[in-house]
Amino acid sequence: xxxxxxxxxxxxPVPAPATKRAAFPARALRWTRRLPLSGKVGLAFVLxxxxxxxxxxxxxxxxxxxxxxxxxxxxxxxxFLLGSDYLGRDVLSRLLHAARYTxxxxxxxxLLACTVGTGLALVAAVGRGWVDELLSRFMDTVIxxxxxxxxxxxxxxxxxxxxxxxxIAGLTYVPGNYRIARALAVNLNQMDFVSVAxxxxxxxxxxxxxxxxxxxxxxxxADFGLRFVFIVxxxxxxxxxxxxxxxPQADLGSLVRENISGIAEGAPAILMPALxxxxxxxxxxxxxDALPHRGRN
Amino acid sequence: xxxxxxxxxxxxxxxxxxxxxxxxxxxFLTLILVSLVVxxxxxxxxxxxxxxxLGQSATPxxxxxxxxxxxxxxxAYVRFGSWITGLAGGDAGQSLVANMPVGEIIxxxxxxxxxxxxxxxxxxxxxxxxxxxxxxxxxxxxxDRALNVATLSMVALPEFLVATIAVLIFSVKLxxxxxxxxxxxxxxxGQFFETFAMPVFSLCVVVxxxxxxxxxxxxxxxxxxxxxxxxLLKGLSPARVVIRHVLPNAVGPIVNAxxxxxxxxxxxxxxxxxxxxxxxxxxxxxxxxxxxxMPLLQACAMIFCAVYLLLMLLADVTAIVANPRLRxx
Numbered sequence: 001x002x003x004x005x006x007x008x009x010x011x012x013p014v015p016a017p018a019t020k021r022a023a024f025p026a027r028a029l030r031w032t033r034r035l036p037l038s039g040k041v042g043l044a045f046v047l048x049x050x051x052x053x054x055x056x057x058x059x060x061x062x063x064x065x066x067x068x069x070x071x072x073x074x075x076x077x078x079x080f081l082l083g084s085d086y087l088g089r090d091v092l093s094r095l096l097h098a099a100r101y102t103x104x105x106x107x108x109x110x111l112l113a114c115t116v117g118t119g120l121a122l123v124a125a126v127g128r129g130w131v132d133e134l135l136s137r138f139m140d141t142v143i144x145x146x147x148x149x150x151x152x153x154x155x156x157x158x159x160x161x162x163x164x165x166x167x168i169a170g171l172t173y174v175p176g177n178y179r180i181a182r183a184l185a186v187n188l189n190q191m192d193f194v195s196v197a198x199x200x201x202x203x204x205x206x207x208x209x210x211x212x213x214x215x216x217x218x219x220x221x222a223d224f225g226l227r228f229v230f231i232v233x234x235x236x237x238x239x240x241x242x243x244x245x246x247x248p249q250a251d252l253g254s255l256v257r258e259n260i261s262g263i264a265e266g267a268p269a270i271l272m273p274a275l276x277x278x279x280x281x282x283x284x285x286x287x288x289d290a291l292p293h294r295g296r297n
Numbered sequence: 298x299x300x301x302x303x304x305x306x307x308x309x310x311x312x313x314x315x316x317x318x319x320x321x322x323x324x325f326l327t328l329i330l331v332s333l334v335v336x337x338x339x340x341x342x343x344x345x346x347x348x349x350x351l352g353q354s355a356t357p358x359x360x361x362x363x364x365x366x367x368x369x370x371x372x373a374y375v376r377f378g379s380w381i382t383g384l385a386g387g388d389a390g391q392s393l394v395a396n397m398p399v400g401e402i403i404x405x406x407x408x409x410x411x412x413x414x415x416x417x418x419x420x421x422x423x424x425x426x427x428x429x430x431x432x433x434x435x436x437x438x439x440x441d442r443a444l445n446v447a448t449l450s451m452v453a454l455p456e457f458l459v460a461t462i463a464v465l466i467f468s469v470k471l472x473x474x475x476x477x478x479x480x481x482x483x484x485x486x487g488q489f490f491e492t493f494a495m496p497v498f499s500l501c502v503v504v505x506x507x508x509x510x511x512x513x514x515x516x517x518x519x520x521x522x523x524x525x526x527x528x529l530l531k532g533l534s535p536a537r538v539v540i541r542h543v544l545p546n547a548v549g550p551i552v553n554a555x556x557x558x559x560x561x562x563x564x565x566x567x568x569x570x571x572x573x574x575x576x577x578x579x580x581x582x583x584x585x586x587x588x589x590x591m592p593l594l595q596a597c598a599m600i601f602c603a604v605y606l607l608l609m610l611l612a613d614v615t616a617i618v619a620n621p622r623l624r625x626x
Contacts, residue, residue, distance in 0.1 A: 144609070145598070146605055149564045149582070149598050149602065153335060153586075156591070157339050157340075237456070237567065240457050253457075256457055263461060263469070266469050271462075278455060278458050282449075285450065286446065289445075
């Protein structure tokens with residue numbers, strides 16, 4: 001293949017649509033309509049939690065730490081929509097604040113895991129040889145440490161401030177993302193358009209970022225969602241064990257932990273935060289499963 | 298190797314043995330690398346155990362003396378060497394908090410964890426196989442889609458939600474089961490059931506969903522092969538095709554899925570053990586994290602990693618042995 005004489009023969013990374021694209025809202029609407037029912041439900045809940053994470057604290061009827069109820073673990077009522085907790089605080093207000101930590105930490109850590117994992121995968125795929133060998137060996141080693149165990153060892157060693165938790169949860173899931181991204185990148189690296197780019201004399205960074213990366217965005221997006229689910233479950237579990245987000249800050253897992261004594265009364269204070277985590281993780285899972293490109297495989 | 302054509306079965310057995318030996322070697326190597334990672338992370342601890350044991354008021358000289366006594370002043374690679382040789386010989390060191398050998402503490406807890414894992418396996422594996430195979434056979438049908446959404450949701454459920462709801466229903470509302478799992482010394486069958494019903498149920502929910510999904514994928518992968526069409530055209534019933542033809546071919550991936558999920562049962566039981574107060578290994582590890590008892594933590598982590606690698610190895614070997622192409626190669 002004489003790539004030098006045909007520099008424009010390389011297919012564009014993203015195939016351009018034949019007709020002019022419709023405006024964004026219309027496209028989004030069409031895309032949503034094509035989802036199966038489970039995907040629509042998933043999308044609705046994902047959007048709901050995103051909004052709550054953004055503006056939740058503004059909606060809270062009471063200040064987060066205020067003792068507003070004389071009774072503890074009272075059931076849902078008109079004054080306290082989701083009842084009160086073990087100290088007589090309003091569960092709804094605390095939940096609205098906590099959701100921000102859960103969603104924010106989860107999204108941040110998932111972003112970290114995917115950026116580092118995919119970055120290293122691109123280095124491995126384009127670099128090949130000993131770089132690839134070394135990175136892949138290392139990732140294989142780390143992936144054979146169960147994620148909760150790895151996270152626990154890191155929490156024991158470093159502690160659990162918010163930034164550390166974000167870092168720990170992110171790093172724990174780097175190998176999983178690396179594995180998927182590397183498989184995708186190695187496949188793409190053998191495609192003709194990459195050979196053409198290489199023959200054109202492009203630098204490795206250009207090939208990795210402009211030729212390979214744009215073509216793996218779709219599967220990577222699905223993987224991002226999956227990492228997000230894992231990380232939210234991991235961080236909630238850590239908080240539930242008292243090793244995650246530390247008071248006075250609280251994520252949804254911490255809320256379950258602090259109200260565990262309400263279990264005998266069936267208090268909404270323990271059930272609601274647990275249900276909130278479940279709706280978040282389950283809906284992301286349902287949405288990923290319903291994404292159109294999955295069906296083609 | 299002298300593989301003359303006359304001794305073919307012998308040669309085949311040799312290839313098989315060599316492949317299995319290779320897998321065992323690789324798993325062993327990974328275990329050593331894992332121990333290196335675990336040691337490195339837990340060794341990065343800012344303050345060390347000597348400082349922690351003596352408290353804030355200790356003079357630097359006292360700390361240095363204790364450090365020397367505990368062997369903490371040796372270079373890291375020497376400490377790693379003595380730690381790993383100790384582990385291999387069954388001596389995991391001294392717990393910093395309980396002041397007794399780590400091995401003794403673990404010996405007390407490990408059987409409990411294994412029992413819980415074994416019981417969960419007994420319940421989960423048959424159920425997962427049934428769900429996976431029946432949804433594969435109804436691919437695209439209403440049952441398959443319903444099971445797909447159900448398992449997809451179950452995978453993403455936090456364990457404490459499942460456990461909490463189980464406690465709410467069975468202990469609080471129905472008053473059938475105790476909400477704490479303490480097995481008395483001489484338990485009757487009834488007590489045994491009462492103790493394990495809810496922990497096993499909670500663990501099953503997550504594990505079954507994973508196994509069922511992977512089983513479905515493995516079976517469907519086989520159903521697309523020409524030999525299945527051939528068998529169906531021959532007039533065999535779908536059930537017979539799946540049991541006699543598809544399952545033997547799907548054993549490799551299915552066993553792999555089982556191993557992956559079951560490896561979760563030891564380390565992943567952390568939440569369930571905590572909620573039901575079950576004295577297992579995972580809750581021991583959580584205590585070790587809270588009290589920063591590094592020798593205990595390292596030993597627990599290594600057990601979980603070793604079990605994971607062992608299960609993966611077993612799955613690998615099963616896949617090799619179950620593949621007729623490898624048997625007669």
